[in-house]
Amino acid sequence: MPKLGMEPIRRKALVTAAIAEIGAAGSLDVTVSAISKRAGMSSALAHHYFGNKDQIFLAAMRHILAGFAVEVHSRLSVATTARDRLSALVEASFARSCFDPEVISAWLNFYVKAHSSADAMRLLRVYQRRLRSNLICALRPLSQHPEALADGIAAMIDGLYIRAALGAPISQDPVATILAFTAPHLKDT
């Protein structure tokens, strides 16, 4: 009873199932069968559409990265001042869709995966470069050394992500933490 045009539906189902499964397991040690089962199909079909497990992971990673990009753009588009743009970037990183426990866990695992997968590394570099250049751009009117500031902020974002991933008790809103740390370094104009 095959309906046509299933490919995009199946792909999306597999991607979200993969993220959920990775989140539940807390690692990439997840079987294609488990992912497929959660997505409501046989593992053979998952292989049919994705070829192999790594491609599923990569697609999941792309999905998360794309979700982040959406959060960034939607906030950036309504920001007027440089300070607004900075806030927008930090807030996007901790937006609900990015800061969901499942997503955080998957994100962290992809970070590690990048160590042993050139494809994953490439994807990550794209994200890193984009975030960095966005930060520098927002910081340029606010600082003499936008690069150094941007690197520190990016590190804090990643660091707070890790803590969240570990379920560490978050003392405060991470956004507030980062902005408070950054504030004294900005020109007061």
Add this chain to the structure above:
Amino acid sequence: MPKLGMEPIRRKALVTAAIAEIGAAGSLDVTVSAISKRAGMSSALAHHYFGNKDQIFLAAMRHILAGFAVEVHSRLSVATTARDRLSALVEASFARSCFDPEVISAWLNFYVKAHSSADAMRLLRVYQRRLRSNLICALRPLSQHPEALADGIAAMIDGLYIRAALGAPISQDPVATILAFTAPHLKDT
């Protein structure tokens, strides 16, 4: 030709081999055979001394944590002012022995492992609590809100570790980055 008293020697060899192997693979996806081979013994012997793979990982993690503790204490013992103690804590995190690529990679992988292993999580919490309380202690004379500052600094340490783990081009000395970020928040006495 068994010489007696091999146990501690074998254990240490396995632990360092495990860290090396994890560093080389960039993941915990490492076989006991590979670890044992690198350590110069059969996999059966590794099982004999450690019981199972997880215990090897845990021991490796403990080894890294202990190495970090040594760096901390050696620096803390010669620090006189509060500012010195703060620098000591940050510098210890990036000491040669802690900032070795192999160690960074292993460290990051243990971080992820903690997600799915209660034992690993316990170890990590010990480290986190210790670092946090050390930081707060050093910051108390320097700030009204030592907790918030400590959390930010801890996050930056982790974040810069991640970037190092990914081999991201490090623009500056991470220690300098953190201290520069922190400086404006400290009492100027």
Add this chain to the structure above:
DNA sequence: ATTTTTATTGATTGACGAGTCAATAAAAAA
């Protein structure tokens, strides 16, 4: 109407790897 294309799965293969075990050997204790 038959052929092709798309969707789908159960069953199978093949590899790999953790953990066990029996066997061997040498030191130490009895």
Add this chain to the structure above:
DNA sequence: TTTTTTATTGACTCGTCAATCAATAAAAAT
């Protein structure tokens, strides 16, 4: 000197899992 304890390994078992494949079925194209 016999026995026990410690060290050590090669061979084996058992499970798991990624990936393949043959088979089935329905839509679309011819």
